[in-house]
Amino acid sequence: xxxxxxxxxxxxxxxxxxAEFFVGTPLLRLRIERENEEFELARSASVSPxxxxxxxxxxxxxxxxxxxVLRADVVGIVRFGRHAPTLGExxxxxxxxxxxxxxxxxxxxxxxxxGRLRAILCEDGAAVDYGRALFEIERG
Amino acid sequence: xxRKVLVANRGEIALRIVRACxxxxxxxxxxxxxxxxxxxxxxxxxxxxxxxxxxxxxxxxNVPNIISAALVSGCDAIHPGYGFLAENARFAEICADxxxxxxxxxxxxxxxxxxxxxxxxxxxxxxxxxxxGTDILPSVELAREAADKxxxxxxxxxxxxxxxxxxxxxxxxxxxxxAFLGATAEAEASFKDGRVYMEKLIRDPRHIEVQVLxxxxxxxxxxxxxxxxxxxxxxxxxxxxxxxxxxTERARARLHEMAVLACRHVGYSNAGTLEFxxxxxxxxxxEMNTRIQVEHPVTEMVYGIDLVKEQIRIASGEHxxxxxxxxxxxxxxxxxxxxxxDARNNxxxxxxxxxxxxxxxxxxxxxxxxxxxxxxxxxxYDSMLAKVIAFANxxxxxxxxxxxxxxxxxxxxxATTTEMCLEILGTEGFRNGIYDIGFLPRLLAQRVG
Numbered sequence: 001x002x003x004x005x006x007x008x009x010x011x012x013x014x015x016x017x018x019a020e021f022f023v024g025t026p027l028l029r030l031r032i033e034r035e036n037e038e039f040e041l042a043r044s045a046s047v048s049p050x051x052x053x054x055x056x057x058x059x060x061x062x063x064x065x066x067x068x069v070l071r072a073d074v075v076g077i078v079r080f081g082r083h084a085p086t087l088g089e090x091x092x093x094x095x096x097x098x099x100x101x102x103x104x105x106x107x108x109x110x111x112x113x114x115g116r117l118r119a120i121l122c123e124d125g126a127a128v129d130y131g132r133a134l135f136e137i138e139r140g
Numbered sequence: 141x142x143r144k145v146l147v148a149n150r151g152e153i154a155l156r157i158v159r160a161c162x163x164x165x166x167x168x169x170x171x172x173x174x175x176x177x178x179x180x181x182x183x184x185x186x187x188x189x190x191x192x193x194x195x196x197x198x199x200x201x202n203v204p205n206i207i208s209a210a211l212v213s214g215c216d217a218i219h220p221g222y223g224f225l226a227e228n229a230r231f232a233e234i235c236a237d238x239x240x241x242x243x244x245x246x247x248x249x250x251x252x253x254x255x256x257x258x259x260x261x262x263x264x265x266x267x268x269x270x271x272x273g274t275d276i277l278p279s280v281e282l283a284r285e286a287a288d289k290x291x292x293x294x295x296x297x298x299x300x301x302x303x304x305x306x307x308x309x310x311x312x313x314x315x316x317x318x319a320f321l322g323a324t325a326e327a328e329a330s331f332k333d334g335r336v337y338m339e340k341l342i343r344d345p346r347h348i349e350v351q352v353l354x355x356x357x358x359x360x361x362x363x364x365x366x367x368x369x370x371x372x373x374x375x376x377x378x379x380x381x382x383x384x385x386x387x388t389e390r391a392r393a394r395l396h397e398m399a400v401l402a403c404r405h406v407g408y409s410n411a412g413t414l415e416f417x418x419x420x421x422x423x424x425x426x427e428m429n430t431r432i433q434v435e436h437p438v439t440e441m442v443y444g445i446d447l448v449k450e451q452i453r454i455a456s457g458e459h460x461x462x463x464x465x466x467x468x469x470x471x472x473x474x475x476x477x478x479x480x481x482d483a484r485n486n487x488x489x490x491x492x493x494x495x496x497x498x499x500x501x502x503x504x505x506x507x508x509x510x511x512x513x514x515x516x517x518x519x520x521y522d523s524m525l526a527k528v529i530a531f532a533n534x535x536x537x538x539x540x541x542x543x544x545x546x547x548x549x550x551x552x553x554x555a556t557t558t559e560m561c562l563e564i565l566g567t568e569g570f571r572n573g574i575y576d577i578g579f580l581p582r583l584l585a586q587r588v589g
Contacts, residue, residue, distance in 0.1 A: 075189055075208040102208040103238075127212040129189040130205060131174060 068112050068137040072128040076102030080124040089117050090140065097135050100128065115139040141456045142166055142217045142241060146210040147185065149221030150200060152510045152527065153432070154181035157219045160448040169213045171206055173199035175518035180510045187213055194520045200224045203231060210240055217241035217455060219448075223522065226431040227254050243455040244410050245430050252406065253428040256299045257337040263425045266405035268398045271417065271424040273339030280320045286338050287316055293341040296320060298327030298334075304375030305330040309341060342424065344576040345417035347371065348384050350399035351439045352412050353450055359460045360403045362396045363443045364469050366435055368415075370564060372487050373581045378557060379564060380435035381474045382442045384418075385535060385573025391421050398425065400464075411436075411451050434477070434527070437508060441473035441531040472535040474542050476561040478509075478526040478551065480517050483560035491519035495552030500545035504531045504538075517554060525551060535573065539565055 072078075078098050085097045091111045098109045119136035122128060144167035147157045154170060158181055161168040170185035175194035182188040189209035192199030199205075201224060210218055218240050220226040229250040235242040244250065253259045260270045274286045276299055287294045287310065296319055298306025306327030308319035320336070328334030351363040367384035368377045384392070399414045402425070413433050415426040436447045445467075454460070480490040497513045509526030511517070517525065528549065530542035546562050567583065569575045 075191060075205040075212065077212055103204055103211070127189075129209065130192050130199075131190050 065115075065138045065140070067118060068115065068139060069133050070097065070109055070112070070135040070137065072100055072109070072122075072130060072132045072134055074100050074102045074107050075129050076100040076107070076127070078122045078124060078126050078128055078134065079106075084124065085117055085120060085135065087117060087120055091115065091117050091137060098122070098124075109134055111135075111137055113137065113139050141458075142452060144169065144186075144213070144215045145217045145219050145243070145452065146171065146206070146213065146215040146240075147181065147219050147221065148200070148206050148225055149219075149223070150176055150179065150181060150510075150521065151524070152508045153221040153434075154179075155184060155510050156508055157221060157448055158185045160446060160452060163446075164449055164452060166452065167215075169209065169215055171200070171209055173518075173520070175199075175516075175520055178516065180512065189213065194518055196224070196520055200521075203234060207234060207238055207240070210235075211238060215240065217243055217452075219243040219451070220431065222429075222431050222434060227429070229254065241455050243451050245408055245412065249406055249408055250430045253412075253430050254300070256297060256301065256427050257335075258299075259428055260339075260425065262406060263402055263428075266402050268402050268425045269394075269423060271339040271342060271426070274337050276335045276337050277320075278335075280317050283320050283336075283338060284313065284316055287313065290338065290340050293343075294338050295341045296323040296336050296338055298323060298331060298336055300331035300333035300335070301327060306334075306336060307375065342417050342419055344578050345419045345424075346384070346387075346576050347377075347415065347426075348387065348395060348418045348423070349413050349415040349433075350395050351433075351436070351447070352399050352403050352408070352414065353445075353447070353454070353460060354403050354408045354410065354412070355454050355460045356409045356457060357459055358404075358407075359463075360400050360408070361460060361462070361464050361467060362399045363439050363445065363447075363467060365392065365395055366438055368435060369575055369577045370570070370580055371577050373584065374487070375577075377435065377477070378479075378580065379474065379476050379561060379570075380438055381472065381535070381538075382438040383469060383472070387418070388421055391418055391423055394421075395423050398423070402428070410454050411447055434524070435475050437506060437527060437529045438473035438475045441506065441529060442469040442471055443467060444470070471531055471533045472538045473529060473531045474535075474538045475527050475529045476542060476546060476565075477524055477557060478528060478549065478561075479557045480523040480525050480551075480554040481557055482555040483557050484555075487557070489519075489523040490554035490556075491517045493517075493553055496550060497552070498548070498550040499526065500528065500548035502545070504541050505529070505545045506531070511551070525554075525556065536571075539571065 080098050093114045095111045096108045099106045115137040118138045122134045145161050146169040147154045158168045168185045170181045170188040171191045172182045173194050191205040192202045225231040229247040232242040232247040257275045264270050277283045293311045296308045306323050308323040310316050310319045323336045324334040346369045348365050350365050354360040365384050366380050366382045368380045370379035371377050413429045416423045481487040494515050499507045506529040511525050530538045532538040532541050549558050
């Protein structure tokens with residue numbers, strides 16, 4: 001990848017540049033994890049990469065928006081709270097989607113950016129382990 | 141009996157504990173790091189929880205996540221295995237604070253025995269012979285005074301140490317200051333505890349240890365001795381056997397007697413090992429390991445007792461149910477450690493993806509391992525891949541069986557200690573059972589020469 005990482009660059013600009021890079025690759029899924037930041041881009045397996053001859057004759061394939069995957073960073077029990085998240089809802093940055101209770105301590109799980117709640121991958125009251133994907137947010 | 145045990149470890153010992161739980165009809169919960177996601181113990185346990193990323197401090201030493209995993213999965217006990225949190229008294233206390241039974245001795249015993257200087261003092265009080273030495277030495281000046289009194293050569297050892305870390309041999313006064321500073325710095329870096337003590341260096345001793353089991357009602361038995369003198373230059377064991385060859389009956393009886401005496405004196409419970417240095421008829425207490433040992437299978441083979449199950453039974457409050465008179469060793473057992481290490485390059489640890497893996501079988505062979513063809517060996521952990529254990533009626537037969545087994549062993553993708561073990565088994569010294577802890581370093585030095 002030739003795209004240079006710059007910490008000063010705005011996250012959405014970085015996401016845009018990643019999306020542009022992704023379109024030009026044959027990859028179906030690209031995930032990049034950095035400290036405090038996570039990008040995931042994906043496209044359907046049925047969509048051919050732009051390098052194929054068929055793709056060259058077609059309009060650009062649809063590219064999904066960057067996805068934030070929120071994961072558990074402690075082992076504990078998921079609690080949704082009074083305003084349980086609903087699939088498809090628009091969530092603002094910093095919105096608390098759930099909390100993980102462990103050893104009497106409550107750790108918030110918050111949206112890192114605004115966007116559409118694309119997937120809810122956990123249940124209220126369920127035990128989760130470290131790194132477990134909890135929510136997917138399609139950045140808007 | 142306990143209902144469900146969280147196994148706070150990885151690799152072969154985690155698998156070993158899960159197996160014991162299953163045979164006892166107890167539930168098991170594995171923990172794993174992201175680097176161990178595909179590991180066998182994760183697959184075999186009833187449940188498994190990822191507790192952090194690969195590096196040890198963030199996963200296998202991540203106490204909040206481990207305790208939380210035990211609580212959310214409904215465990216009533218934690219088995220720490222060896223290494224990691226096995227001799228961490230604070231962890232044992234935290235388990236108790238959360239209503240979890242720590243499968244091991246009480247925290248205060250771990251504290252007393254884990255501090256090697258304190259352990260020696262306690263053992264001396266119990267009438268157990270110890271090497272001439274000191275308590276913790278806070279300064280080079282005091283170390284110099286002590287060495288003059290004890291007489292060179294001396295050994296500086298980290299009080300929190302293990303695996304040869306924070307240990308220095310000092311042959312003469314001119315080397316003392318440098319050795320003291322080196323041992324202190326290494327101990328601080330390895331254990332976050334830079335305290336060191338000193339003892340008289342006993343030249344070319346054998347490392348003989350005694351396995352003990354004690355229940356929580358005051359019953360104590362020993363399960364004989366193991367000779368663990370085949371050690372790498374870093375003092376890490378490579379081959380162990382039960383019983384110890386060519387040990388005088390007088391020395392053997394003293395070792396067994398002292399081990400039981402010591403356990404009774406401190407009110408020990410669960411499995412433990414007392415390590416001694418032996419030279420002729422002289423035996424000196426070195427340290428006590430308040431946990432299951434890597435080399436426990438050789439004892440299991442000759443005594444026919446499952447030590448891990450006994451640990452769980454004892455932690456459940458059960459009586460041992462047998463006395464010393466009921467325990468009779470039978471035959472001979474040898475263990476070779478198959479480590480991912482390059483024996484021709486100072487035992488440099490290896491990591492990476494394994495190719496084909498084939499372990500031996502047949503009569504009298506036991507394999508304790510977590511690896512398989514195509515498994516990944518992460519760089520973060522101990523390099524031990526497997527233990528090959530050979531059991532037979534006599535020592536000669538056990539050696540022949542081990543040689544046959546090692547020749548059947550195939551681990552592709554990383555360098556291993558298999559060939560090194562074969563080379564040792566073929567030496568006259570090993571075959572005659574005449575070796576000490578300097579045996580392997582001398583063999584390696586000859587090879588270089």
